[in-house]
Amino acid sequence: MRSGKTDNVVSIKPAKVSCKDCRLRKFCLAADQNVEELEMFEDVTQHRRPLERGTQVFRNGDKFDTLYTVRTGSMKTYTLTPDGREQINGFYLPGDLIGLDAMGFGVHGSSAEALETTNLCTIPFNRLLSMQSESIQRRLLNLAGEQIQIRDQHITLLGKENADQRLASFLVQFADRFKALGYSAHQFNLSMSRADIGNYLSLAIETVSRQFAKLRDSDLIKVDRRQISINSLEKLRKFAAPELPTNIQNPMRVDGSRTALSVLT
Amino acid sequence: MRSGKTDNVVSIKPAKVSCKDCRLRKFCLAADQNVEELEMFEDVTQHRRPLERGTQVFRNGDKFDTLYTVRTGSMKTYTLTPDGREQINGFYLPGDLIGLDAMGFGVHGSSAEALETTNLCTIPFNRLLSMQSESIQRRLLNLAGEQIQIRDQHITLLGKENADQRLASFLVQFADRFKALGYSAHQFNLSMSRADIGNYLSLAIETVSRQFAKLRDSDLIKVDRRQISINSLEKLRKFAAPELPTNIQNPMRVDGSRTALSVLT
DNA sequence: CGCCGTCTTGACGGGAGTCAATTATGGTGG
DNA sequence: CCACCATAATTGACTCCCGTCAAGACGGCG
Numbered sequence: 001m002r003s004g005k006t007d008n009v010v011s012i013k014p015a016k017v018s019c020k021d022c023r024l025r026k027f028c029l030a031a032d033q034n035v036e037e038l039e040m041f042e043d044v045t046q047h048r049r050p051l052e053r054g055t056q057v058f059r060n061g062d063k064f065d066t067l068y069t070v071r072t073g074s075m076k077t078y079t080l081t082p083d084g085r086e087q088i089n090g091f092y093l094p095g096d097l098i099g100l101d102a103m104g105f106g107v108h109g110s111s112a113e114a115l116e117t118t119n120l121c122t123i124p125f126n127r128l129l130s131m132q133s134e135s136i137q138r139r140l141l142n143l144a145g146e147q148i149q150i151r152d153q154h155i156t157l158l159g160k161e162n163a164d165q166r167l168a169s170f171l172v173q174f175a176d177r178f179k180a181l182g183y184s185a186h187q188f189n190l191s192m193s194r195a196d197i198g199n200y201l202s203l204a205i206e207t208v209s210r211q212f213a214k215l216r217d218s219d220l221i222k223v224d225r226r227q228i229s230i231n232s233l234e235k236l237r238k239f240a241a242p243e244l245p246t247n248i249q250n251p252m253r254v255d256g257s258r259t260a261l262s263v264l265t
Numbered sequence: 266m267r268s269g270k271t272d273n274v275v276s277i278k279p280a281k282v283s284c285k286d287c288r289l290r291k292f293c294l295a296a297d298q299n300v301e302e303l304e305m306f307e308d309v310t311q312h313r314r315p316l317e318r319g320t321q322v323f324r325n326g327d328k329f330d331t332l333y334t335v336r337t338g339s340m341k342t343y344t345l346t347p348d349g350r351e352q353i354n355g356f357y358l359p360g361d362l363i364g365l366d367a368m369g370f371g372v373h374g375s376s377a378e379a380l381e382t383t384n385l386c387t388i389p390f391n392r393l394l395s396m397q398s399e400s401i402q403r404r405l406l407n408l409a410g411e412q413i414q415i416r417d418q419h420i421t422l423l424g425k426e427n428a429d430q431r432l433a434s435f436l437v438q439f440a441d442r443f444k445a446l447g448y449s450a451h452q453f454n455l456s457m458s459r460a461d462i463g464n465y466l467s468l469a470i471e472t473v474s475r476q477f478a479k480l481r482d483s484d485l486i487k488v489d490r491r492q493i494s495i496n497s498l499e500k501l502r503k504f505a506a507p508e509l510p511t512n513i514q515n516p517m518r519v520d521g522s523r524t525a526l527s528v529l530t
Numbered sequence: 531c532g533c534c535g536t537c538t539t540g541a542c543g544g545g546a547g548t549c550a551a552t553t554a555t556g557g558t559g560g
Numbered sequence: 561c562c563a564c565c566a567t568a569a570t571t572g573a574c575t576c577c578c579g580t581c582a583a584g585a586c587g588g589c590g
Contacts, residue, residue: 079421082506087421101417104410110417129403137402138394144409145369151416152366152375156344156352158423159467163546194569202424204547209570225555225569241347428578459537469579474538490537490587 018042023182027095028069029123029143032135041136044127047071051114057098059111064102066122070094073118074191077101077110078199088200090150091115091192093177099125100144115191158202161240166201167211168240171221175233189227215239283307288447292360293334294388294408297400306401309392312336316379322363324376329367331387335359338383339456342366342375343464353465355415356380356457358442364390365409380456423467426505431466432476433505436486440498454492480504 019030019042030041050073051057057068060080075092089110092098102108103125128136157169179185190197198205215221220236222229230236284295284307295306315338316322322333325345340357354375357363367373368390393401422434444450455462463470480486485501487494495501 079417081421081425082508085425087424089417089420101410101413103406104408104412104414109414132399134397141368141405141409143369144406144413145366147369148366148409148412148416149369149374151413151420152344152354154420155354155416155423156346158420159352159464160346160350193567199424205569206548206571207546210546213570243347470537471539471580472578475578478538 019045022071024069024071024095027181028121029067029097029128029136029139031139033133034135037131037133037135040131040133041128044123044131046122048120048122051118051120053114053116055114057112057114057120058102058108060108062108064099064106064108064125066124067097067099067128068112069121069123070096070098071119071121074115075112075118076115076192076196076200077112079110086111086199088196089154091200094181097143100140100147103144115196163203163207163211164214165240165242166203167197167208168215168220168236170197170201171215171228171230172233172237172240174228175230175236185233186230187228191226284310287336289334289336289360292446293386294332294362294393294401294404296404298398299400302396302398302400305396305398309388309396311387313385313387316383316385318379318381320379320383322377322379322385323367323373325373327373329364329371329373329390331389332362332364332393333377334386334388335361335363336384336386339380340377340383341380341457341461341465342377344375351376351464353461355419356465359446362408365405365412368409380461428468428472428476429479430505430507431468432462432473433480433485433501435462435466436480436493436495437498437502437505439493440495440501450498451495452493456491 019025020035020038022028025031030038033041057075058064058066070092072094074094075096075098076088077090077092077098078086078088080086092112098112098120099108101110128140157166161169174188174190175185178188192200194205194208197203198208201208203211212221212223215236216223218239220231220239222231284290285300285303287293290296295303298306322340323329323331335357337359339359340361340363341353342355342357342363343351343353345351357377363377363385364373366375393405422431426434439453439455440450443453457465459470459473462468463473466473468476477486477488480501481488483504485496485504487496
C-alpha cells in the first residue's frame with residue numbers, strides 16, 4: 001500500500017488516508033512534520049484491519065516494538081494487580097498515542113483493549129527512531145510528557161475527589177476531549193461500560209450509577225444509558241472541582257513550607 | 266535519606282564531581298554515553314548550591330526549561346487541587362530525574378520540593394536537545410516511559426489496595442529503590458513525614474500511623490519514628506500484594522472480555 | 531524545664547462498598 | 561416478529577473501612 005502522490009484511486013481495502021489529509025494529524029506524532037518528513041513517516045506507518053470490541057492489541061509483559069495511534073473508535077489500557085484484577089489507567093480517543101509507557105523497559109506494563117470497533121495506525125518504534133527526525137523526537141517527548149501530566153491529574157482525582165466529583169470530572173474530561181476533536185462537548189456517547197467507568201474512577205458500578213442519577217436529578221446532565229447530554233458544562237465543571245470559598249486566588253501555600261527560590265521565569 | 270557509609274572525602278563547597286566518576290551515572294541521563302558525549306553532557310550540566318528542606322525548585326505553572334537530577338537528598342513533586350490542597354505524585358531519590366512531565370506543554374504541571382538538604386544537577390532542556398545525541402534522546406524516552414509506568418502502578422495502588430497494603434507497598438518500594446542504589450533494603454530512614462506518606466498514599470496520617478503499628482505488631486517491621494527496619498522483605502511483599510489463592514497462575518481474565526491474541530507468555 | 535511540632539492511640543460517624551432484587555437492553559434463534 | 565436469555569444498569573438495604581475529632585505521648589531544642 002504505497003502512494004507516491006495523492007491518488008484519485010480509491011483503494012478497496014483498508015482505505016489508507018494519507019497522513020497529510022488526516023484531520024487528526026495535529027494530535028499525532030506527525031503534527032509538526034514538513035512535507036518530506038511526512039512522506040517518510042507515512043512510509044513507516046501502517047494501517048491495520050479494524051479491531052472488534054474486546055480485542056487486545058498488546059498485553060502486560062509483551063515485548064515492546066510498536067506504538068499505536070487511534071484513528072477511529074476508542075481503547076482502554078489497564079494494568080493487572082497481583083491477584084488478577086484489572087485497573088484501567090486511561091481511555092484513548094482518536095488521535096491519541098498508545099504504548100509510550102513501554103519505552104521505559106522495552107516491555108509493556110499494561111494491556112490495551114478496544115472498547116468498540118477501532119482502527120489504529122501502527123508505528124514501529126525502531127523504524128520511527130531511525131528516521132532521525134528532530135520534530136518526531138521532540139513530539140515523542142511532548143506526548144510522553146503529556147501522558148505523565150494526565151496521570152498526575154488522575155492520581156489527584158483518585159487521591160482527593162469523592163464519588164460525586166469523580167464522575168463529574170470524568171464527564172468534563174470527555175466533554176473537553178470531544179470538543180478538541182471537533183465534536184460536540186454537550187452531547188456524546190461513551191464507549192465504555194459502567195464497569196469500566198467505575199474501574200477507572202475506582203468506584204463500584206453501583207456508585208457510578210447512583211452518581212449518574214444524582215447528576216441527572218440535579219439537572220446537570222441527561223443520561224440515557226451511554227448517551228450523555230450535558231446541560232451546563234460550566235456548572236458541571238464547578239461541581240467537579242469546587243474552588244476555595246473566596247479570598248486567596250493564587251494559593252500561596254496552604255501548609256507552612258518555605259518557598260525560597262531564585263528562579264526567574 | 267542516609268544510610269550505611271559515606272565517602273571518605275568531605276567536600277567543602279559545591280565540589281563538582283565529574284559525571285564519569287559519578288556512581289549514579291547509570292541511573293541518570295548520561296547512562297549510555299560514550300566518553301566524548303559525556304564531556305558535552307558535563308558541559309551542559311551544572312550543580313547548584315544545596316537546597317534546604319522545604320525549598321521549591323519549580324512550581325505548578327512555571328515555564329519549563331530545565332530538568333533536574335537528584336544527586337543527594339530527596340524530593341517530592343505534587344500537584345494542587347482547585348481548592349489548594351496538595352497531592353504528592355512521587356518521591357525522588359538520588360539518580361532520579363525530575364521535570365519530565367513538563368515536556369508536554371512547556372509548563373510545569375506540578376511543583377517540586379526538597380524533603381531534606383538536597384543537591385541537584387540542573388540540565389537545561391534546550392541545550393540538552395541541541396546536543397543531538399542519539400543516546401541522550403533514547404535515554405530521555407526511556408526515563409519518560411518509566412515515569413509513566415511508575416504512575417500507572419501508583420494509580421493501581423490507589424485504585425485497588427486497602428490501607429494495609431498501601432503502606433506495605435510503600436515500604437517495599439523504598440526497600441527496592443534503596444537496594445538498587447546500593448544501600449540496605451532492610452534498614453533505612455524515610456525523609457518524609459507521616460503527612461507526606463499519607464498524602465502520597467491517600468490515607469489520613471492517623472491511618473498511616475495505625476498501619477505502621479499493625480506492621481510492627483505483626484513483626485514484619487520495626488519502626489522508630491522515621492527509621493525503618495524490615496524483618497522480612499519477602500513477607501512484607503506478600504502482605505503488600507496478595508496473590509490469587511491457588512489455582513490459576515496465569516490469569517486468563519477474571520472478567521469476561523474476549524482475548525483474541527496470539528500471545529505466548 | 532517548657533514549648534511545639536510530630537506522631538500515636540482511642541472513640542465515633544459517614545461515605546462508599548457489598549449483597550441482593552428488579553428492570554432495561556440487545557443479540558439470537560425459532 | 562417475538563420469545564428468550566445473558567448482560568448491563570438501576571435501586572434499595574445493610575455493613576465496614578477509614579476519615580474525623582479529640583486527647584495524649586514523645587522527642588527536639590531554645
